[in-house]
Amino acid sequence: MKAVVYRGPRNIVIEDRPDPTIQEPLDAIIRITTTNICGSDLHMYEGRTSVEKGKILGHENMGIVEVVGPGVRRIKGGDRVSIPFNVACGTCRNCNDGWTSFCLRTNPTEGVDGAAYGYANMGPYDGGQAEYLRVPFADFNLLRLPPGRDHELDFTMLSDIFPTGYHGCELAGVVPGDSVAVFGAGPVGLLAAHSAMLRGASRVFVVDKEKDRLALAGKIGAETINLSDQDPVEAIIEATNGMGADRGVEAVGYQAHDPTGTEHPEMVLDNLVKAVRSTGGIGVVGVYLPEDPGAKSDLAKQGRIAFDYGTHFAKGQHMGTGQCPVKRYNRQLRDLIISGRATPSFLVSHELSLSEAGDGYARFDERRDGYTKVVLHPAA
Ligand SMILES: NC(=O)c1ccc[n+]([C@@H]2O[C@H](COP(=O)([O-])OP(=O)(O)OC[C@H]3O[C@@H](n4cnc5c(N)ncnc54)[C@H](O)[C@@H]3O)[C@@H](O)[C@H]2O)c1
Numbered sequence: 561m562k563a564v565v566y567r568g569p570r571n572i573v574i575e576d577r578p579d580p581t582i583q584e585p586l587d588a589i590i591r592i593t594t595t596n597i598c599g600s601d602l603h604m605y606e607g608r609t610s611v612e613k614g615k616i617l618g619h620e621n622m623g624i625v626e627v628v629g630p631g632v633r634r635i636k637g638g639d640r641v642s643i644p645f646n647v648a649c650g651t652c653r654n655c656n657d658g659w660t661s662f663c664l665r666t667n668p669t670e671g672v673d674g675a676a677y678g679y680a681n682m683g684p685y686d687g688g689q690a691e692y693l694r695v696p697f698a699d700f701n702l703l704r705l706p707p708g709r710d711h712e713l714d715f716t717m718l719s720d721i722f723p724t725g726y727h728g729c730e731l732a733g734v735v736p737g738d739s740v741a742v743f744g745a746g747p748v749g750l751l752a753a754h755s756a757m758l759r760g761a762s763r764v765f766v767v768d769k770e771k772d773r774l775a776l777a778g779k780i781g782a783e784t785i786n787l788s789d790q791d792p793v794e795a796i797i798e799a800t801n802g803m804g805a806d807r808g809v810e811a812v813g814y815q816a817h818d819p820t821g822t823e824h825p826e827m828v829l830d831n832l833v834k835a836v837r838s839t840g841g842i843g844v845v846g847v848y849l850p851e852d853p854g855a856k857s858d859l860a861k862q863g864r865i866a867f868d869y870g871t872h873f874a875k876g877q878h879m880g881t882g883q884c885p886v887k888r889y890n891r892q893l894r895d896l897i898i899s900g901r902a903t904p905s906f907l908v909s910h911e912l913s914l915s916e917a918g919d920g921y922a923r924f925d926e927r928r929d930g931y932t933k934v935v936l937h938p939a940a
């Protein structure tokens with residue numbers, strides 16, 4: 561099969577690889593119809609992770625079940641499925657509690673709970689930016705979709721960023737009537753804004769510096785704040801009569817930067833602490849790493865982010881963090897798509913074939929105007 565392989569910083573190649581096979585009785589092999597490039601893939605692409613050369617990338621996958629192992633009962637060949645980015649066993653303590661993003665059994669890496677396809681430190685699993693993908697514990701992990709091709713670009717957001725945006729709102733505690741400040745208008749931030757509206761937010765502010773992304777946020781009804789033009793904290797405080805927003809979502813991560821492009825890993829956390837009212841909630845789904853050898857400061861190299869914890873404490877805010885347990889939300893979000901109440905496909909800007917992946921990575925990484933979300937169709 562053809563696959564998108566990491567060969568080093570900014571070096572992505574399409575290689576021939578053996579087709580995956582059933583290795584365990586609970587495995588399934590999926591023929592990938594759509595697989596997305598994620599902001600998380602860019603951390604690897606830019607050489608800011610320890611991912612090994614030769615890894616097949618891709619954790620946002622969907623497709624058609626080709627074949628299942630002898631222990632698989634619920635899922636059948638021919639089923640159309642969404643594949644959560646989490647590889648979860650379904651039986652450990654964290655999986656039982658609904659925290660499939662912290663599965664205790666699927667990642668052999670010392671000190672790391674939770675596994676994913678095609679990702680640094682997340683276990684030995686190949687990614688799905690390829691023609692086929694092996695899925696362990698298929699009955700537990702796979703979400704069935706209606707057959708056919710309907711809603712393909714909506715359903716492809718169910719493997720990661722739609723649930724992740726929703727998780728940001730859940731961690732922040734968004735309830736009907738809340739005002740919500742979302743930092744980052746990348747795919748995750750845009751779907752956090754969409755999710756906040758689905759949860760009944762009265763006002764949603766979206767902060768970024770990329771005009772095309774802010775325009776999309778405006779199109780779905782958010783109030784946009786360009787950090788190149790104004791101080792986002794002042795803008796949010798002023799818009800909420802001096803109170804601050806009820807909730808905040810961090811959808812940027814450790815490569816947060818100012819309008820000149822200089823990185824400040826604490827910048828968005830500081831802004832959220834200031835822009836969210838006392839006793840409000842903050843959901844952090846943007847990624848922070850335990851170690852970041854590419855960081856500027858010695859502290860940040862060790863994953864130590866010196867943000868305004870004192871004010872966070874003094875304001876009695878709560879903060880939730882971490883990778884999204886996709887299975888907690890994907891069924892409900894699928895049904896919101898089917899009923900027409902959710903349309904996460906609004907952010908797709910480019911549909912490419914697998915052989916065009918190198919270009920897709922490069923342009924999305926530049927945040928080139930108009931490259932808001934790139935999806936690949938390996939079958940094309
Ligand atoms: N927790 C999870 O399960 C999970 C899942 C998917 C992605 N992520 C993470 O979420 C983050 C966002 O993902 P994405 O795909 O949207 O990435 P992205 O890189 O496309 O978007 C990030 C956006 O943040 C903006 N930004 C940078 N500095 C900023 C600042 N100071 N203030 C406001 N905006 C700023 C950038 O301009 C960009 O538009 C990444 O860190 C990604 O790794 C987490």
Ligand SMILES: [Zn+2]
Nearest residue numbers: 598600620720
């Ligand atoms: Zn992703």
Ligand SMILES: [Zn+2]
Nearest residue numbers: 649652655663
């Ligand atoms: Zn588990």
